[in-house]
Structure formats: C-alpha cells, structure tokens
Amino acid sequence: MMNTTSENLTKEKADYIYQRLRKQITSIDSEACPQSFVFFVFGASGDLAKKKIYPTLWWLYRDGFLPEHICFVGYARSQLTIEKIFQNADKYMKVHDHERDLYKKFLELNHYVCGSYDKSEDFDKLNHEANKISQHTSAHRFFYLALPPSVYGSVSELISTHCRPGAPGWVRLIVEKPFGKDLQSSNILSGHLSKFYAEEEIYRIDHYLGKEMVQNIMVLRFSNRIFSRVWNRDSVAAVKIIFKEDIGTQGRGGYFDEFGIIRDVIQNHLMQILSIVAMEKPRSTTGEDIRDEKVKVLRCIAPIKSENVVIGQYLGDKESKDSERQLGYLDDAGVPKDSTTPTYAQTILYINNERWDGVPFILRAGKALNEKKAEIRIQFRDVPGGMFDENGSKAPLARDELVVRIQPDEAIYLKVNTKRPGEMSYSIEETELDLTYNERYRGVKLPDAYERLILDVFMGSRINFVRSDELQEAWRIVDPILTEIDQKKLPVVPYKFGAAGLPQAFDAAVKHGYVFTGTYVRKDERSASVINSQKEKEKEKAKEKVQS
Template identity: 50%
Template sequence: MESGSGSGSGSGSWHMEKRTNLRGESTARDVENVPEAGCLSIVVLGASGDLAKKKTFPALFNLFRQGFLNPDEVHIFGYARTKISDDELRNRIRGYLINDKSASSEKLENVSKFLQLIKYVSGSYDSEEGFRLLDKEILEHELSKKSVEGSSRRLFYLALPPSVYPSVCEMIRHYCMNKSDLGGWTRIVVEKPFGKDLESAEQLSSQIGELFEEPQIYRIDHYLGKELVQNLLVLRFANRFFLPLWNRDNIDNVQIVFREDFGTEGRGGYFDEYGIIRDIIQNHLLQVLCLVAMEKPVSLKPEHIRDEKVKVLQSVLPIKDEEVILGQYEGYRDDPTVPDHSNTPTFATMVLRIHNERWEGVPFILKAGKALNSRKAEIRVQFKDVPGDIFKCKKQGRNEFVIRLQPSEAMYMKFTVKQPGLEMLTVQSELDLSYVQRYQGVTIPEAYERLILDTIRGDQQHFVRRDELKAAWQIFTPLLHKIDDGELKPLQYQPGSRGPAEADELLAKAGYVQTHGYIWIPPTL
C-alpha cells in the first residue's frame, strides 16, 4: 500500500479501513477508539546488540525516569538469539544506564525499578517457536494488567540488520499481533538503512507493506528527533521576518554539513558496505534539506508535513557528476575488515538543485565526512551580497544564518556591525541563541527518547513515509551505482584535515563565499 493513501493525524490515529486478516476474513480497524493508556508492551528485538544497549534501552529508561512510561502499565521484552537469563540482560544494560560514578541514589533507585520491567525471551528471528513464546509472555503481562482483549498496545522495536526485517515482520504478523482486530494496536519501528538503493528499498518496503499498513510502520531516522531539527518548522513558519527572506531572491546557497573527527573506529567492515552517502547523506542530511526547503504545510498533521517533504524530494534534479567530490581518508584501508581496494567514500560533498519557484538557482550543498578536523553538524544559510555596498565590507563575508545541530546546540546570525571606536570601520559579529546559555538547567532530550515517545503516541510526523523513502532513493541511486561500479573514485585526504581540497573548490564554484577572520565561539557558563 503506498503510504500517501493513509490518512494521518496529530495523534497518529487513522480512520476505519478495510483489510483482510490472516484467516481471510474482512475486518475493520479504528485506532481512534484505542485509549493511549492501559497495557503497553515494548519489545526490543536484537536486545543483546550494541544499538539496543547504547540507544534503545537508555532512551526507554529516560522516558521511564521522566514519567512517560508508567510502571503500572508498561512491560519491556528483550528478544534475541543469545541464550541468557533476565538478570544477565539487565546486568548488560545497567552499565549503559549508569554512566557516571557519582550517580545519585535517586537515579540508582530508578535504574533498579526500570530493570525489573525487563524480561528476556530467547529465539531465532525466523522461528515460529520463539515468537509463539514471546507472544505467550506478552499475553501473560496483558492478563496480569487486566487488559481487555484487543485493547492492549504492542510496540516492536527492530534493533536489527535490515536483512532480517522481512522474516521478523512475518513472525510478528502471524504470531504476535493483538488477539483481536476490533481494537488495540501493533506498531513496528525499523532502523535505517532502509535498503542500499531504490530497488532494494522498494523490495523491503513491499515485503513489510504486505504484512502491515503504513500507519503501523515507523521508519526511524534519529536526526528527525534532534531538538534543533525539530525547531526548523517553528523557525520558518512562526517568525514573520523569515518569511520574505526564505527564497532564491535573498538566499545565495545553503550548506548542510556533518563532520566527524574520528574514522570508522572498528566499524570498518560494516561501514564499507554502505559508505558516507548511504550512511549519512541520503537519509540524515536529506531529511534536514526537506525541512529547510519545504513549503508551509496545511497544518501540523503528520501527513500534511510529510506531503510537503515529498514534494521537495520530487523537485530535486539529477545530481551531476561534476558537482560531486568524493574522498577516502588515508589509512581507511588499513582496517583488516576493509577490502584492500575499497572504493567506498568516507567523505562526500555534492550539490543538489531544487527545480521549483522558491529555490530555482539556489545550490543546496550536502557535505559529510569522517576523520576530519572537527566534529559538528550544522545548517548554514548564506544570503546574497548587499546591493550597492557603500561600506565596502564585502570582503568580510556575507550574512549567514547558522543552525548548529550538534554539539553546542545553537542558532546564530552572522551580520556586519560598526566596530566600536572613532573610525567608521565594519566588523562581523553575531546575534546568538546558544542553548547552554539561554536554557540553563534544561536537559535537551536525546533523539531516540522523543521518537520512541512519538511512536507510543502514534505521531508519525518525524518518521519517513514510504513514498518519501522512494523519492530519496531515486535521487541518489544513479550516483551510488556509479561509485559501486568504480566509475567515480574517491580522492585521498589526510585524517584531521578539511577533506580533499577539491571539495572547497566545488563550494566556491557553487557560489559559497568563505568568511575570513571571524570565528563563532560557543559561549560557556
């Protein structure tokens, strides 16, 4: 089922829709009638893996600690092939929940309470026996909470490689769904990468789509859960002074940048299968581009927002080879898990062009790399030069609006002011909203916390829809196939550098003007 046909709402509920159940009977489902309270079973598949231990369980713990997971309603199930006991899984997780020696007694008590909610079930990912046992454990929990049959909520988080998604989803559909189609819900959270190209992504979408309706599928991209990414819609559509500026008449170029100051760090074998474009640009940075470039949605309903994101993706022109620079840091192939003649890029800079009225002629520069000279992720909107510049200050740089996604979350406007003194001299400064200074004492939630909570609430606004995924792969698949076939080669660059010098040359050709002599310094308390 193409996701565009689903009707969403802010609560993630969907209207009466006919489907045929596994017994061939026509059924109707109306999730609007299911209260977002009562028994909730959260199943983490791949519970013994790194993703679950480092991200999923800590996010669930923080939701529990903040009162979003009621211990009287919630039970958490870990499922994996590893044969361990409940206590062994709890002990493995504990170290990721208490990551400092000075943890308060309150936190230690919360950790103990949280761990008692976790039960472990061992089984393979294509085993009827394992999933029947999992269903039996979930049902016992639901009965202990005196849930009305079919009114319970079941959330399955697939912290697993995409290769096992189809078999796991089939097992869930056949053996672990709610016991009645007249109420309750079952939701599936799948992690990226969603395929390796258009064909594999569509195949994966079809396999999962045959088992679950689009409103039940939550394709998680954790960048959409970041605080500053979530702020983009508010910035653009709730502030009058941005509305007339946000177009090709005023904006010269947009950069969306992801930089890491370390290499693959033991993940070389995994990373080499995908490369920096599949790992970062095709999903994370492209999602940010959609929010920067989209038109104002009709409302804040998830489907209205995602409709506008799809329109942006469908307006992106094919990427030109001459507007792509690939790099691979020296020493990458020294990793024993990486092939000696690997063509996988660890760095990429490329220009995307959006063919519509608002953005015609404005280059969107996507840049991502590993083993560079700094670690940051940011959006940099560079405005055009001031016409009739009477202060002769063009050489100092242009106005820029910068949104720092991580670290040191902030947004600041670079602009020109008079330098204090008796002379009429200009200098660049900034208007600065730095979160550590403005929101003292406020803890910014981790992206996974927000997205898991959205899944429980049924809000799909920050998740990738099927047609959105397809449009994203259509943009990048031709380029990726050229890299896979060896037609495009990455340039070597030194670890700790800015990347290949050719990338800066591409930026200059695209119209980006680098500021010299000015550096934004994050404030400290």
C-alpha cells in the first residue's frame, strides 16, 4: 500500500512514513468499545462489491490502514450468505499463503443481511443487526451504495430515517456514479440527498480522482516554477484529454445504451481532469479550497455546441480472429437494433477566463479502439522566428508537448526538439524527457484508485470527491448536447472495432488548433501493436488448445 516517491528512499524512512500514516488512520478509532465503526456495503452481491469494494477493504485491513474496532455488513436483496459472497470474490482478493490467518480474521468481521431497498421494516432489521454486531448503538457508520441509480432515492432516505447511529456517532454516505442521467435528474438526486444529509456527509466517488497521475497534476503544476510560468494561453496552443478502451460493451450494452460515452466518461472522468488541469492555484490543499477552484473553472465553460462534437458507434471487425472483436455494438444483447447511442465522442470546449481564453480543450473518449489508454496532452505554441531551416523547406518544427499518461504504465514525458546526434549541421529530431514510473520507481506499489478513495473516506478527506455544485456545472455543460443527441437522433459515424479513432475527430482537433506534427513515437507506444498482435496469437493458441 505504501507509495514512496523515490527508489532511493531508505527502508527506515519508508517505515517511518508508514507508521505515521497508520497512526493517523487509527487515531480516529477513539471509542472505547468492541467495535466503533461499521462499514455497510449496499449491493453486496453485485459485481462492483465483488471486484472492487471487498478486495479494497481487505487490502486496507491487511496493510493496517483501518481502525482496530471495525466490522463490515453487506446488504442486498439476494438470498446469500457472507461465505458465498466471499467465494464469488475470492479470485479478486489476491490473498497470499502467508496472509491466510489474517484473512480469516478479516472474514470473521464480515456479516450479511438480506432485505429490500424500499421497505422500512427491512432497514429497521438492518439497524438492529448492526447494533447487535457492533455492540454499540453510537458506532460511526459508513454506507457504500454500490447500487443502480434507480434505487438511490429510497435507499438513502431509509438509511437516514432508520439506520443513523446515536450520538456521538456520525454517518458518511458513499455514492457511486452515475449521479443522474442529465441536469434535471442530477439536480433532483442532489436535492433529495440534501434533505437527509449534510454536504459533508456525502462522498460522491469518481474513481479517476483516485488515480496516481490525476493526483499528481496539482503537484506538477504548482510545485514547479518551470510549468507554472507557461501554464496559460500565451504558451499553450491546445489541451487534449483522451480516454481509450480496447474492449467493447461486452454484455453491458443494455446498461450502456441508457447513458452513452458522453455520460459514462466525458461528463465525469474527463471533466474532472479538465478542472484540475485548468484551475487557478488553490489557497491550500484542503478539500474545499481545491473544489472551490474546480467549480470556478467549470462556471467559465459554455455548454457544448453540436458543431464542436463528433460521435461514433463501433462495428464488428469480421476479419478478426477474436470472436469478441467480430461483434459490433448493435450485436450486444440488450441494445436496440436502431440505437444511435455513441460509443465514441469528441467534444471541444473553451474556458472563458483570462488564463485560457482561446485555448481549445479537446475531450475524447471511445470504446472498442486499438488500445487502452488515458492521458493528458498539453501542446505548446510554435517557436516563432523560423531560425532552423530544414533543407530550405521552412517546415515548422514539431511542437513541444507535455504528456501525462494516467494509464496504463504511468508516465510523464516532455516531447522536445534536439540536434540529431552525429550530424554536422543543425539537423533536428524529436525526442523526450522521460519519467516513466515503472522504470524510475521500481518496486514501489501504486495503490488502486479505490484504495485511495475509501481510505480518504475513513480520513474524512473530501479532496478527491465530487461536490454538488461541481456536479451541477458539469451537467450544465453537457446537458444541451445530450438532449440534442437523444431527441434529434444525431447521426453517428461508424468505425471498425480496433480503429485508432475517427478521422472526422482528428480533423476537428486540427481545425481548432491541435497540430499533429513530427514522426517520433515512444518506444513503449511503438511496441504496442506488437504486444496486441502477440495477445491475439496467444488467444488463438488457447482456443485451439481448448478445442483439441
């Protein structure tokens, strides 16, 4: 769990930091009682609980980052036992042989209650069970809603009405996205929650805010003078924020078709990244100061216009040997055959303030593309003067570009122009100043995003959670174009599973100021096609082995 900042950090320093953080976490366990904290997992039988929440709670428990006096209560409609839930989650828990005794103790702290999501008597029963398990009616309570948005209203109301602890116990409600489907439904949900919870009791999770490189943006910006001086419209030509997946909807088409890529990725993940990249320097690193600045940026962005949007939908690649890649979006069960829901979208935004006036922010997201990648590209303006003449052509130099790769293989690198080695003349080529994490910080474990965020909830830190006014502004920006797509059935551009993207989107980015120049490709990016090819060959061999 420990994330140090240098491979040269001594073991003594690492142990000191680890123990100090553990002490800070466990200091919240101040109640002199058998269990002073209860963590409820609503939707305990679902995929999110199985793949993320229960494994994360185990890892935090294993590493000593949870209070000593704690118990866990799963809740769902399914007739299950806690043993069955952990059997289903077993392959995601990553328990090593030497951890078996500790894991057994963790399992003993877990319980399960079956009940509905809309009946008062079931929540009374849950409250009674929690009091009995914790042996303390005023134990602090965490409620994680890993549930469909359709039941958020009834569940949140019934928790507040029937499951609040007695004084001095407090409540923290953790809500998963999507936070509504549009501005109206989001405002209704926010209004509903505000009737039963104070804003400081609500933790809206966007797991991208827990990622290492997203959290590093502020440090990179505000602790390095070299960047703070050029982080504005005088030096920056364009900002591109990209989210790419190399998988399709894969059986989730029925769910995805209700939302589409703009709601699923751009409105939350990419808009949050934009606000951190573009915000002014906060007064401090406290949660409210940072979130205040994020809201100020979002308020300076006009709603998206249809002329600044390109949307697409993937088709199956019938020539692929991978059966999953042969299927298009409309082939997914649950997707209407006439659906125009976009699986790819590019939107171009402008921030109307002094720092960013005229700089395009290009947000691009897509499924069923050629690779899995999320990154930020800050492209700087051309060098004026034309001093270096490449063979008399007066061809422009490749633009400098700062790249923050969020996933996979976290990295920060700066693309620059240098003299080509060995040449007698001033012959120029592109290269990079590179900070690739798995090379620079070998052996350092980067925590999963959910580890960071659930730990933040225990700490009471709201820096990496979405506030209601942030949410409202993000929906205000995307709501008009969503309405237009839904009501006017705007045409979607078809693209083949495994495509790099849409040419129309690339052309639009160029039109708005992003320049595709140069031929330099990073070594790891250059080898990506080889790796993908190898993966396909391995899949084919595995299938042949099974068939034989």
